[in-house]
Amino acid sequence: MKLIEYPDRDMLAIDLANQIAGELNATLLSQDRASMAVPGGTTPGAVFDALCAAPLEWDKVTILPTDERCVPADHPRSNERLIREHLLVDRAAMAQFLPLRIPDEEPAGEHAGDYVVELAQLSAAVEPLLPLSILLLGMGEDGHVASLFPGTPGLAEALADDAPPIAAMAPPGQPERRLTLTAPVLEGALKKHLVIYGAQKRAMIERAGRLSDTEAPVRAVFADMKVHWAE
Numbered sequence: 001m002k003l004i005e006y007p008d009r010d011m012l013a014i015d016l017a018n019q020i021a022g023e024l025n026a027t028l029l030s031q032d033r034a035s036m037a038v039p040g041g042t043t044p045g046a047v048f049d050a051l052c053a054a055p056l057e058w059d060k061v062t063i064l065p066t067d068e069r070c071v072p073a074d075h076p077r078s079n080e081r082l083i084r085e086h087l088l089v090d091r092a093a094m095a096q097f098l099p100l101r102i103p104d105e106e107p108a109g110e111h112a113g114d115y116v117v118e119l120a121q122l123s124a125a126v127e128p129l130l131p132l133s134i135l136l137l138g139m140g141e142d143g144h145v146a147s148l149f150p151g152t153p154g155l156a157e158a159l160a161d162d163a164p165p166i167a168a169m170a171p172p173g174q175p176e177r178r179l180t181l182t183a184p185v186l187e188g189a190l191k192k193h194l195v196i197y198g199a200q201k202r203a204m205i206e207r208a209g210r211l212s213d214t215e216a217p218v219r220a221v222f223a224d225m226k227v228h229w230a231e
């Protein structure tokens, strides 16, 4: 993990967008396609606003959320909505998008509430995109990344090396269920960026080294990750 400090959030957003655009371009010099997972939440909007105008072959890029709240795609809390409004516009409107969605209705029968079939289908859709060319993450003050929250039932399974690409989680205290890319997908990304603002999140990054992965899931992606920080 390497921490990079920026004078302010605007400079961070522009600089990080340039770095990611450069990495996507470099990927497309040696590969036909590139894949990029991006977070929701309040932090990445300005990075998306800068990145969407980058001159690159966006039609060769597939974008997916790192995680999704189980709400309708036009809901204010939908990560898909944020990505569609701020990233899949301008030049980046040419990119492909893979939504993480499960039906609003719970499945019937033996697997009621488990979404076994839907999760397997989503995992199968994600697999051809791996390893991710680029991973952009946000982080909560509790050390969660994507929807890998401390204290969630099933967290250890989603952090395990043999986890399927997608897991459903019900993080305590969150208003809705979540879908998330699991640790091996995040960890395996070829370029990893974490963007955080403020003293609390920086303190968590510094403390995370002394915690376990289940206490601070961000640790699961520490290897070769660039942490971009501004006050």
Ligand SMILES: O=C(O)[C@H](O)[C@@H](O)[C@H](O)[C@H](O)COP(=O)(O)O
Pocket: 039, 040, 041, 042, 043, 044, 066, 067, 068, 069, 079, 137, 138, 139, 140, 144, 145, 146, 147
């Ligand atoms: O949909 C989400 O909630 C995320 O992808 C999540 O992991 C987010 O990145 C952190 O919660 C930080 O959120 P903020 O940027 O809003 O602090």
